[in-house]
Amino acid sequence: MSDPYKALDFYNVDDLYAEEERMIRDTVRSWVSDRFMPVIEEHNRAATFPTELIPELGEMGVYGASLTGYGCAGLSPIASGLICQELERGDSGLRSFVSVQGSLCMYPIWAFGTEEQKQKYLPDMAAGKLIGCFGLTEADFGSNPGGMLTKAVEDGDHYVLNGSKYWITNGSTCQVAIIWAKLNGVIRGFLIDSDTPGFTAKQIKNKFSLRASDTSELVFEDCRIPKTQLLPGIEGIKGPLSCLTQARFGIAFGAIGAAQAAYDEALRYSQIRISFDKPIARYQLVQNKLVWMAAEITKAQLMCWQLAKLKSEGTMHHYHVSMAKRNSCWMALECCRIGRDILGANGITDEYQMMRHMCNLESVITYEGTHDIHGLIIGRQLTGEDAIT
Numbered sequence: 428m429s430d431p432y433k434a435l436d437f438y439n440v441d442d443l444y445a446e447e448e449r450m451i452r453d454t455v456r457s458w459v460s461d462r463f464m465p466v467i468e469e470h471n472r473a474a475t476f477p478t479e480l481i482p483e484l485g486e487m488g489v490y491g492a493s494l495t496g497y498g499c500a501g502l503s504p505i506a507s508g509l510i511c512q513e514l515e516r517g518d519s520g521l522r523s524f525v526s527v528q529g530s531l532c533m534y535p536i537w538a539f540g541t542e543e544q545k546q547k548y549l550p551d552m553a554a555g556k557l558i559g560c561f562g563l564t565e566a567d568f569g570s571n572p573g574g575m576l577t578k579a580v581e582d583g584d585h586y587v588l589n590g591s592k593y594w595i596t597n598g599s600t601c602q603v604a605i606i607w608a609k610l611n612g613v614i615r616g617f618l619i620d621s622d623t624p625g626f627t628a629k630q631i632k633n634k635f636s637l638r639a640s641d642t643s644e645l646v647f648e649d650c651r652i653p654k655t656q657l658l659p660g661i662e663g664i665k666g667p668l669s670c671l672t673q674a675r676f677g678i679a680f681g682a683i684g685a686a687q688a689a690y691d692e693a694l695r696y697s698q699i700r701i702s703f704d705k706p707i708a709r710y711q712l713v714q715n716k717l718v719w720m721a722a723e724i725t726k727a728q729l730m731c732w733q734l735a736k737l738k739s740e741g742t743m744h745h746y747h748v749s750m751a752k753r754n755s756c757w758m759a760l761e762c763c764r765i766g767r768d769i770l771g772a773n774g775i776t777d778e779y780q781m782m783r784h785m786c787n788l789e790s791v792i793t794y795e796g797t798h799d800i801h802g803l804i805i806g807r808q809l810t811g812e813d814a815i816t
C-alpha cells in the first residue's frame with residue numbers, strides 16, 4: 428500500500444521556505460515514504476536499524492548536510508532542519524542515526540579537527556561509507572557529563588584510554604567513535620577507530636524506545652591511539668556541548684515530523700472510525716484534540732523557522748536551541764499520547780505508528796539534555812541564576 432501521509436501545514440509555513448529548501452524536504456519526504464515506511468515496523472519489532480539504507484541516505488546528501496566541503500552538501504539551516512523533520516516523520520531512530528553521524532561526529536571533526544583528520548574521515552562519512560558514534564554519557568554521568576571518569580594518559584606518541592560510555596547511539600555500528608575523555612583533568616575529544624585493540628561495544632537490549640536504533644555500551648581497556656587522533660581545536664566541556672547544540676537544532680525540527688505523523692494518522696482514523704453511527708471526527712471532543720495537535724505543531728513550526736533564521740544570521744545561542752528542543756519534544760510526545768487516545772484500542776498495536784513514535788519520543792525528550800535540564804538552561808538565561816548545579 429502506498430504511504431498516505433499528508434503533512435500538516437495549517438499556516439502555509441511552506442511559503443517561508445526557499446524553493447530549494449522545499450525541494451530538498453520533498454525529496455526526503457518521498458524517500459521516507461517509498462523506502463523507509465515499508466520496512467520500519469519489521470525493524471522496530473526485530474530491534475534492528477535498516478543498515479541497507481545507509482548508502483541511499485548518503486546519496487541524498489543528508490549526512491552533515493549543513494557542513495561545507497569534504498563532500499558535504501552545505502545546505503541552509505532550514506534545509507538541514509527540514510531533512511530532520513522528514514526523517515523523524517519516519518522514525519526517531521532514523522533521524523537519530525543521521526543526527527549522530529552529522530551533528531555529533533562529522534561536525535566536531537569539521538570544526539575542531541586537523542586537515543588530515545578531515546580528509547581521512549569526512550568524505551567517507553558524508554557518503555555513508557564510514558559510520559560514527561559520539562561517546563559523552565557514562566552510566567553515572569548523563570545530565571552532568573563533566574563528572575565523567577573516562578581518562579586518557581600520554582604514553583610517548585600515543586594516548587592510552589580507559590573507561591566506559593553508556594547509551595551510545597550507533598556504538599556497535601560505527602567504524603569511528605568520538606570519545607570525550609579527561610586528559611590531565613581537562614575534557615578532550617579523541618577519534619578512536621572501532622578496530623583499535625581494547626575498544627569493545629555491546630548493544631543495550633530490550634528497549635521499549637528507539638528500537639530501530641543501535642544503542643550501546645562502549646568499554647576502553649588500555650586503548651592505545653596515536654596522538655594524531657586527538658581533536659586539537661577544542662578543550663573542556665564546551666567541545667561536546669557545541670556538538671550538542673548542532674544536534675539539538677536537528678531534534679527541534681525532527682520532533683515536529685513525529686508530531687505531524689501522529690496528527691496525520693489520528694486525523695485519518697477519526698474520519699473513518701464510526702462510533703454511535705457517526706465518524707468520531709464529528710464529535711467536538713475529538714475535534715478539540717485534533718485542534719490542539721494542529722495548533723501546537725503550527726507553533727513549533729514557526730518557532731523552528733525563526734530558530735533557523737537566527738542560525739543563518741549567526742545570532743542563535745544555545746538557550747534558543749534549548750527552548751525549541753524542549754518545546755518540540757514535549758508537544759510531539761503529547762500529540763502521540765492524544766493521538767493514541769483517538770485511536771482507541773487500535774492505538775496500542777503496531778499496525779499503527781502512534782505508539783512507536785510515542786515510545787521513541789520518551790528517549791528524544793530525555794537525550795541531549797532532558798526536558799527539565801533545558802528548562803533550567805532557559806531559566807538561567809532569563810533570571811541570571813544557575814539552578815542546575
Ligand SMILES: Cc1cc2nc3c(=O)[nH]c(=O)nc-3n(C[C@H](O)[C@H](O)[C@H](O)COP(=O)(O)OP(=O)(O)OC[C@H]3O[C@@H](n4cnc5c(N)ncnc54)[C@H](O)[C@@H]3O)c2cc1C
Binds near residue numbers: 569814
Ligand atoms: C536511546 C538513547 C540514546 C542516547 N544516545 C547517546 C549518544 O549517542 N551519546 C551520548 O553521549 N549519550 C547518549 N544518550 C544519553 C542521554 O544523553 C542521557 O540519557 C541524558 O543526558 C540524561 O542523562 P541520564 O539518563 O543519566 O539521566 P540523569 O542525568 O540521571 O537524570 C535523571 C532525572 O533527573 C533530572 N535531573 C538531573 N540533574 C538535574 C538537575 N540539576 N536539576 C533538576 N533535575 C535534574 C533529569 O531531568 C531527569 O529527570 C542516549 C540516551 C538514550 C535514552
